Amino acid sequence: MTKSPWKWVPTLYLGTGPAQVAATTLSMLLYKQLGLTNAEITLYTAWFFLPQVLRPLWAPLIELTKSRRWWVVAMQLLVGAAFGGVAFTIPTAYWLQGTICFFLLLAFSGAIYDTAVDSFYSVSLDDDAQQHFTGIRSAFYRFSIIFAQGFLVMVAGNLQLLYRNSISLSWSLVFYAAAGLFIALWLWHRAILPHARADEGRYDWSGDLPADLSDLWHEMRRRLHSFVTKYERRRVVATLFFIVAFLLPEALLSKVSMLFLVDAEHNGGLGLSPQEFGWVQGTVAVVALSLGSLAGGIVVNRDGLRRWLWPMTAATNLPHLLYLYLALTQPGGLLPITLCIFVHQFGCAFGTTAYLLQLIHYSRGPHQTTHHLLCTALMTASFVLPSMFSGALQMALGYPAFFLMVLACGGFSFLSMALLPKR
Structure with a gap:
């Protein structure tokens, strides 16, 4: 049945x-x-x-x-x-x-x-x-x-x-x-x-396991080599720099932004309760991410990716201004905080569409699945390392100066997009 x-x-x-x-x-x-x-x-x-x-x-x-x-x-x-x-x-x-x-x-x-x-x-x-x-x-x-x-x-x-x-x-x-x-x-x-x-x-577990593991290792090395040699050197270097640098501001912001929402007001945070955090970051933000991804896919399908590269880069970075505004004003009501989080998450999802599509374009060709796995692994590593030390940077600078630094790091997003071959 x-x-x-x-x-x-x-x-x-x-x-x-x-x-x-x-x-x-x-x-x-x-x-x-x-x-x-x-x-x-x-x-x-x-x-x-x-x-x-x-x-x-x-x-x-x-x-x-x-x-x-x-x-x-x-x-x-x-x-x-x-x-x-x-x-x-x-x-x-x-x-x-x-x-x-x-x-x-x-x-x-x-x-x-x-x-x-x-x-x-x-x-x-x-x-x-x-x-x-x-x-x-x-x-x-x-x-x-x-x-x-x-x-x-x-x-x-x-x-x-x-x-x-x-x-x-x-x-x-x-x-x-x-x-x-x-x-x-x-x-x-x-x-x-x-x-x-x-x-x-x-x-087949009845075969020669050590020999099979050796063959698998050599195959992985061959695919890794093809990952960095599949295009001319300039395109490979520019793409790898794009993967590492484009999301640097978001990597710095990702963890600190959530800690900022729940940190005590005397520490410079917004002092949200768990219930308020669950509504703002756990519900509104997820809805905004879904809508932003949907909107990004619609405009790319309608107009093509090239037309939206720079607007999407701006959409990824400009909403970071909202965190600077929240840190400087510390609004007491939940509505302005909710609106700021919605705009940031929508812009992030909308702009990241261009980033993810560039990874797909680079992965095309032989060994596409493996190359896309390598792209996403490199993306995650480049996201994790800055976020690992973002809390220490925030504690050294304070929330307003930290968010200002995140805004300045947006220059890496624009530079990596400018260096990327448009084809």
């Missing part, structure tokens, strides 16, 4: 957001409320992007070893265990070491789960069904982000009111609830996911 995709596609993509959000956003809020400095928070949480940097190394193993279905089910259970580990270690004396270990496990298992889900989806449905469910899976992915970054943060804030500001207890309960959700999803998918004929690991 054929199992309807409606029984498993929505729930598969409902599980793609929480692990990523927990490792990259909830961890920062937790550490901020537990008293770590901005410098410590950005340094520690930057390591949770390591799975994305290493994706070109581990992603091929998903298709070569076990079935995609096995990876999906196994990683969903591991994500649930990692959530439980975070919840268990928060109230202990070793909360920092314990939560870092489990957040890192959560980041790896979540990244592998996301990759396995996309691969399983592609082999389990025919082309017509994939096209039919494209909007469904995108909608449930966005909903999962709002659930984790909005709803769960609001729940943590309400629990802190209920338990008289017991931060450890409130966050432990939230992470235990997330663990229970993923264990329930694991039980459901273990029973309901179909066994596709094309979903089998391709590696």
Whole structure:
């Protein structure tokens, strides 16, 4: 009996957001409320992007070893265990070491789960069904982000009111609830996911494993060499500089902007409660990102990318002025803060369309999948390194001067776009 995709596609993509959000956003809020400095928070949480940097190394193993279905089910259970580990270690004396270990496990298992889900989806449905469910899976992915970054943060804030500001207890309960959700999803998918004929690991374990690993290593080296030699040297250098430099301002801003929203007013922040943060950053910002991406795709399809390169570069950088405005004025109402966050997130998503399309254009040709993985890994690495030290820079400069520095770094975005060959 054929199992309807409606029984498993929505729930598969409902599980793609929480692990990523927990490792990259909830961890920062937790550490901020537990008293770590901005410098410590950005340094520690930057390591949770390591799975994305290493994706070109581990992603091929998903298709070569076990079935995609096995990876999906196994990683969903591991994500649930990692959530439980975070919840268990928060109230202990070793909360920092314990939560870092489990957040890192959560980041790896979540990244592998996301990759396995996309691969399983592609082999389990025919082309017509994939096209039919494209909007469904995108909608449930966005909903999962709002659930984790909005709803769960609001729940943590309400629990802190209920338990008289017991931060450890409130966050432990939230992470235990997330663990229970993923264990329930694991039980459901273990029973309901179909066994596709094309979903089998391709590696023959009866062969010569050391020789096969050596061949795989040489193949990876060959593809890496082709990545930097596929075009003339000027284009390669200009593209690599573009990948590294275009998002430098956003890399510096990404973590500090969220800490700025919840930091105390006497420290120069806006002093938002968890409930307010969940609404502004967890709901409004996600909606703005979705609308910005949609608008970027529409104008590029209508007019072509070249016409929108400079407007998109400006849209990525100019909204950073809004954070300088917020830092200088510290408005007391939630409405101006919400509007500023909406405009920034919309502009960032709209402008990043040009960046992502440039990565796709560079990856075209032989070994397209591998080259795109390398592009995204380099993008993530260039994003992580500045964000790692952004908290220390903010503490040294203060919020207004830091946001002014971010604005100045926008010059790298315009320079990298100007040097990029337009073809």
